[in-house]
Amino acid sequence: MKKIINSDKAPAPIGPYNHSVMAGDLLFISGQIPFNQAEEKLITSGIQDETTQVMENLKFIIEEAGLTFENVVKATIFIRNMEEFTLINEVYARYFSPATAPARECVQVEKLPRNVNIEISMICHK
Numbered sequence: 001m002k003k004i005i006n007s008d009k010a011p012a013p014i015g016p017y018n019h020s021v022m023a024g025d026l027l028f029i030s031g032q033i034p035f036n037q038a039e040e041k042l043i044t045s046g047i048q049d050e051t052t053q054v055m056e057n058l059k060f061i062i063e064e065a066g067l068t069f070e071n072v073v074k075a076t077i078f079i080r081n082m083e084e085f086t087l088i089n090e091v092y093a094r095y096f097s098p099a100t101a102p103a104r105e106c107v108q109v110e111k112l113p114r115n116v117n118i119e120i121s122m123i124c125h126k
């Protein structure tokens, strides 16, 4: 049995998907891009601002599910430019305790929806 969980605070999906799906004890969160829903604008002011917006969007969805970043067990990061890896990690690290940071992969891709520079998806365990 799956349960769909959407958040009014996260950007509306830009395709045929929901923000997240709870399946058993796992929450699968769709890739988030740096769109600020409250201001209705795409953040383009640099990879650190963009990463922050993505993490805040993920946080809205995680919180809507009644969870926290401590529940995240896996993250997938898609970026346009691997030269920005260190800058992205600096922001990403603010959201996790090093001892319990989730498993992760980070891949450079040629293109992302809306021409953004970063998209992150996550899996949480309740």
Ligand SMILES: C=C(N)C(=O)O
Pocket (backbone or CB within 6 Å): 014, 015, 017, 030, 031, 032, 033, 113, 119
């Ligand atoms: C932005 C997305 N998560 C998508 O297009 O699937």
